[in-house]
Amino acid sequence: ALIARSSVSSGTQGHPTPLGVFSVISKQRWHRSNIYSAAPMPYMQRITWSGIALHAGVVPGHPASHGCIRLKNDFAIRLWHLTKRGTRVIIAHDDVQPVEITNPHLFQPKAVSGSPEFQTATVAGKSTLVSDAESSEATSLQDSGSAPAGVAPKKIVPISVFVSRKLSKLFVRQGFSPLFDVPVKIENPQEPLGTHVFTAMEFHNEGAAIRWTVVSIPEEFPRVSEGATKERKAPVKQTALSVPSPDKANAVLNRIEIPQDTVERISELLTPASSLIISDNGFSHETGKDTDFIVVTH
Numbered sequence: 001a002l003i004a005r006s007s008v009s010s011g012t013q014g015h016p017t018p019l020g021v022f023s024v025i026s027k028q029r030w031h032r033s034n035i036y037s038a039a040p041m042p043y044m045q046r047i048t049w050s051g052i053a054l055h056a057g058v059v060p061g062h063p064a065s066h067g068c069i070r071l072k073n074d075f076a077i078r079l080w081h082l083t084k085r086g087t088r089v090i091i092a093h094d095d096v097q098p099v100e101i102t103n104p105h106l107f108q109p110k111a112v113s114g115s116p117e118f119q120t121a122t123v124a125g126k127s128t129l130v131s132d133a134e135s136s137e138a139t140s141l142q143d144s145g146s147a148p149a150g151v152a153p154k155k156i157v158p159i160s161v162f163v164s165r166k167l168s169k170l171f172v173r174q175g176f177s178p179l180f181d182v183p184v185k186i187e188n189p190q191e192p193l194g195t196h197v198f199t200a201m202e203f204h205n206e207g208a209a210i211r212w213t214v215v216s217i218p219e220e221f222p223r224v225s226e227g228a229t230k231e232r233k234a235p236v237k238q239t240a241l242s243v244p245s246p247d248k249a250n251a252v253l254n255r256i257e258i259p260q261d262t263v264e265r266i267s268e269l270l271t272p273a274s275s276l277i278i279s280d281n282g283f284s285h286e287t288g289k290d291t292d293f294i295v296v297t298h
Helices: 073-082 116-124 226-231 247-254 260-269
Strands: 020-023 026-028 044-046 053-056 069-071 088-091 099-101 159-164 169-174 177-183 195-204 209-217 275-279
Touching: 020 195, 053 073, 069 073, 088 195, 159 260, 169 260, 177 260, 195 247, 209 247
Parallel strands: 053 069, 159 275
Antiparallel strands: 020 088, 026 044, 044 053, 099 209, 159 169, 169 177, 195 209, 195 275
């Protein structure tokens, strides 16, 4: 469910904000830029190590930053308290929102319902999610009564799976560290897939199934110039978000063939808050030490 909504100020034409799939990789309540004259960046939530972040700042109604996403102060404070390191961040020109999806090609868990791992993961699956950005952080939400006496519940570390049409490969990371990668087959590889972010929500049927949602990032359109944005005087009428369809995401899943042993290996690692990203692109060079997958679409 949508928790909050706010206007922002993104990067100017000379310093555009990258579009794509990111995650919060560090947070600092009071930070000063080490690139731009020690400019204040309160309630900073970094999404790349090269300097892109969400933070409180002046929101003049048009792009005005050096690439960061400026937030109104009250919204920045609220968002700061809602997110964790690992929370998914999606940057797109158009509105995006998650929709439930069911597909036989989505990974399903192999946890045994009576195990401490399953019970702890079920508790973790009830954690609050932020708007359309789900947390993939290693979390240790535990119920003191969920495991037998003398058995310490295992720390739940969600995995991130990335499938790239450009590379014809599947990559897996866990806790911001790479695990493995394998080749995959893509039907009609010359045809685009788009970019889709699938998130595992919570277990069903005593651990035999898991509920998935998907956010499909809209195709790019030409960027409106800063001057044109400033000259626009008529207020933009706010309309309700249309309910998205999972049809494109389903069609994309049906085109990807993953080796069965890889499917089984991923199923054994699957927990709530795990994610699957499918994109035409490879992952950004920003993906590395202490990051999740960073996929820049523009």
